[in-house]
Amino acid sequence: MSENMHPNNARPVPFRGGGFRPVAKRGAAIIVFTTLILLAEWGTRTGWITNLTLPRPSDVATTLIDLWRSGLLWTHLSVSLSRLVVGGTIGITAGIGVGMMIGLFSYVRAGLIPVVAALFPIPKIALLPLFVIWFGIDEASKYALIALGTFTPTIVSTYGAVDNVDRTLVRMGQSFGLSWWSIVRKIVLPGALPGILSGLRVSVAIGIILLVAAEMLGAEYGIGAYILQAGSLYDLERLFAGVLILSVLGITTSWIIGLLEKRLLNWRG
Amino acid sequence: MSENMHPNNARPVPFRGGGFRPVAKRGAAIIVFTTLILLAEWGTRTGWITNLTLPRPSDVATTLIDLWRSGLLWTHLSVSLSRLVVGGTIGITAGIGVGMMIGLFSYVRAGLIPVVAALFPIPKIALLPLFVIWFGIDEASKYALIALGTFTPTIVSTYGAVDNVDRTLVRMGQSFGLSWWSIVRKIVLPGALPGILSGLRVSVAIGIILLVAAEMLGAEYGIGAYILQAGSLYDLERLFAGVLILSVLGITTSWIIGLLEKRLLNWRG
Amino acid sequence: AGTKLNVGALRFTSHAASFVAFERGYFDAEGLDVEFKFFQAAQPMAVAIASGDADYAVTAISGGLVSLAEKGAAKVIGGALSEEPGIDGQKILASNAAYEAGLTSAKMLDGRSWAISQAGSSFHYMGSKISAAEGATVSFKPLQKVGAIIGALKSGQVDAWSIVPHIAKALAGGGAVKIIGNVADYLPNYQVTTVFTSADNAANKRGQTEAFLRAFSKGADDFNAALVDKTAGDEAAAEMVKLIHKYVYADKPLEKAGKSIRNGAMRINKNASLNMASVTDQIDWFKSEKLIKDSITVDTLVDPSYSEMM
Amino acid sequence: MDLTLENITHRYDGLTVLEDVSLHIPAGQILCIIGPSGCGKSTLLRLIGGLEQPSAGQVLQLGTPPAGCLNPLTYVFQDFALLPWRSVGGNISLVLEDHGIRGAAADKIIDDVLARTKLSDFRAALPRQLSGGMKQRVAIARALAVNPAVMLLDEPLSALDAQTRELLMEDLIGLWQRQPFTGVYVTHNLAEAVRLGHRIAVLSRRPGRLRDVIDIDIPLGERHIGDPRLEALQTRLWDAMKQEAMAADQELLHV
């Protein structure tokens, strides 16, 4: 059509943009999960996957339903959640506090960063025997383990976030004669909040992972204890049921932090 | 002095800047560590800290020296390192690959991000019994555990890094007619490198932490096995010696990644 | 070269029969080319049998082992360590704090806490049986690792535990805990550990399995003669200790280790005979605790065709 | 090679950004596009260069690009778009590599364009070592390296400080005088438009419509700061646009 309106040598400019901006397609995840589960179900039913390797998904579902019906799901979940909440709160609060100090004071920074770096790669399960002596075998040791596990990553993300607070905002505060404490409260803390919250995702995930380690010590109830017992009895259905619960717990907390971010950081648009 | 040169009401502008820029003071860390160690030594010597709570630092040092003299240190360290290197390489390479795919393709992103989110909070130690069935009790299962542990965090940091590559650079590449593959190789990959490397720090730290879990499975040698054995005998000197080695290992790898960053990212200045 | 075999083992005196059979060439004589696979705990060893990473092993009957048997992956083919009245066996321990508060014998267990590694472990079974015999209610504390249990006991956070004699004596000798009784008084003829293998080996490799058991039994006989019945004389005993020291407490000097090894000597059943009464009792207990499925019977677990069933 | 825009309309998820823009871009001249913030200038330039596809209408190229032209439509971006991990030379060779030009052939081109942009001494420098003005010169050198038929410049000076802007404007005029190129030059800056444009297209506030096209007859070489004819033109443009600019500035962004 345009051939008629223009000389023969007129042609549209070729398109060469687009791409490199993957957009999440809703529903794809559901398809992936469904496929994986159906594959496992089919494999275990035909015997192509032995029952030593993987439990039958439908059996895991049955186990979960039974667990829920018996009321034990809530028992396990509630004690685990309370451990996660108490231990996590202690660790995260302390971590934010220490992280802020590192971000604000030269001497604290110089003294503590290497200590944190040295603490980070220590596997918490290696210290279990010590935790028994230090904190006993009751709730205290579980809180302590989760607190210690969430403490170091929170420190690292917090002082990183404080370091990233726009210094021109701080200079602005000083130029208007704001007090040191006002600057910390009104500029540094809110400015560090996005970094702190995104660090929280990692800390909470680590907290959930450590539930299992924490419940190695004299725990009768709790998702971790449930998983450990299933493991020691080589009861794959229950093992997978427990792992599934932890996985859902992890996704839920990450979603809650997402909500929190939306609310607290609505100024980011 | 200036009082004489100016009218009485002349006075210097008050200084109100400075601060909020903590600088690392060298040596402070050494003081902190020395103080902590001396405190522990003094406490254990006077009996103020019981020998159930903390080993005497000098005894830990002796244990370390004995371990070194006996040649066992290298035995333990070399097997652990080879596990870390092989498992870590597998996990990190696969993680970078999958992360790049998530960063580049919509469908991969949509399908895999939720799977990764679901895998993340699963504690690897809970799966130990399964690993025996899946990968046996020899090196394969240790590699697999470390690989799996480093895999998910590497994915997350890699696709985050790809997402953060400046899209105007990509548009520039397209506007000069570069091929898709050229853009990925010459723009996306180097642009994502800083994020990938800083994610590597976390992945390697997790790898080190998982050494202990990996060596729960039929390992005779290895720092993790050494720690586990010390723990099961409640031998605090050896436990701390082992933990110290892991800690040093962690700091060393983080330092090596720092060097790598300096070399590869010298363009950042 | 003979048939290649992997034998799972823990570095405990209770595994001495295998070590003796290996060192003294009994395996070789049967045409078995044995290699040991060492484990930190019994549970992964059971899983390793199921996965084919190990062929034969000795361990206590645990919930995990029964579960694997139920999945058709493992079979018990003989007995090993036994409690026997008159022979120094496993001890009941009390923490110092509990002892001072009146826990001076197993009769006072009511309301006390009892340390176990995991639900369904032999510690759990013993504690449950002993407290039932005394009509006591005890709470069980799962602490996963022996090290954690020792720490908890020393610091008085759990009240009681039962453990093999050499650990018990070492702890009591150090003044850290008190011995308040013998397991054998409550569970006479308790079949502590059993020999087991994969279901495949049991069903399809009869010759090899029988050869293994023969060599194993010869090792057990030597061990019993040297350290349990002490009929072989002092020199043989010393030699036996030296042999075992290669595998157990290898990093401690012989003088120290020797005491522990001697203290830890308990009867290993002759000809790997299996005490069926004890096995049945254990399976019944697992069922009563709802740790295993009700449909499981002794036959699920045991292949009785290899050894004498007592 | 000329370009023709035919009734271009463009929408982003329902938001109309450009409406019915038709424009002819003759070869060998610089067309300046001015308009208030957010009126769709950058979008229009992306449409011209084929980086985006218009919702309606089309962009046509008339005639074939001259021989030796590696990339007919070539951009210079506001924020330079240099790869920070490549040296000045490497940033230029980047756009040659995909055309199979390497080694001595590439060196010849690179040396030539660096000389034309007075950057010969900085071939090995990394972008972070350069001032803003030098960075934009590298971007211009890179554009020259592919011997474009049309240069598309999206506010190339607006990230620079006033003095550097002045210097680079003189450089651009010098480059054009030595070898006239076809250019589409997007800017906010009326002073730049009257200094560099042979024609000036004025867009309205969003949705951008073509309000006016003004031709300036004074040769580029004769235009200087303080030329009263240019000042008069600039004042006229400013009067025409002030209301629109104010309205655009007072708009709340709905991010």
Add this chain to the structure above:
Amino acid sequence: MDLTLENITHRYDGLTVLEDVSLHIPAGQILCIIGPSGCGKSTLLRLIGGLEQPSAGQVLQLGTPPAGCLNPLTYVFQDFALLPWRSVGGNISLVLEDHGIRGAAADKIIDDVLARTKLSDFRAALPRQLSGGMKQRVAIARALAVNPAVMLLDEPLSALDAQTRELLMEDLIGLWQRQPFTGVYVTHNLAEAVRLGHRIAVLSRRPGRLRDVIDIDIPLGERHIGDPRLEALQTRLWDAMKQEAMAADQELLHV
């Protein structure tokens, strides 16, 4: 309240940035400081406001600030420095809170300064919803709220586009005309300097030395785009600075 700079020299780890600068800043007038990139203009302003301490020399304030002045020396920053998590009103109340001004008293001040900067409708808006020009207006309103004796402006317009810059310049002149303030205005832009400055201080390339101080007698209200006297002055300044600006632009940064 006047300010006097006495032989100011400043060094950063051995790098001399400013050398022996002496300057008088009289009350009620705007002093513009111009100079090439990196010559120390921002540093000088930080020294004047007490955000940094000079390596040698001193900054003196003569006389006392007028009553009701909450913060005698008040900055307006190039990148606005608004707290993104506070609304327009909240950003202004921030600087009042520390002086114990809250509630109705604060509201009165906020309403007043927002009216003066034509922002009354945007009190509840968040910074991200504002265009660059509006953001800088908020920063100016915030500075006005503390009733400063001296306003220190560090390239307040250079982050804005050309048209918004023009609009805001007119606003600044309007503000000064209604209520003359003392101002120190740092800029690269010679056009801005000749439009806004009662005096212009010219700094040399780094290390910055005072090269020239020029007084302009034309009242602010009478200066317009295209005024030949201003154009002549601007051309004179540009000729004087061009070499320095070129040299500054060609310097390799050692980062």
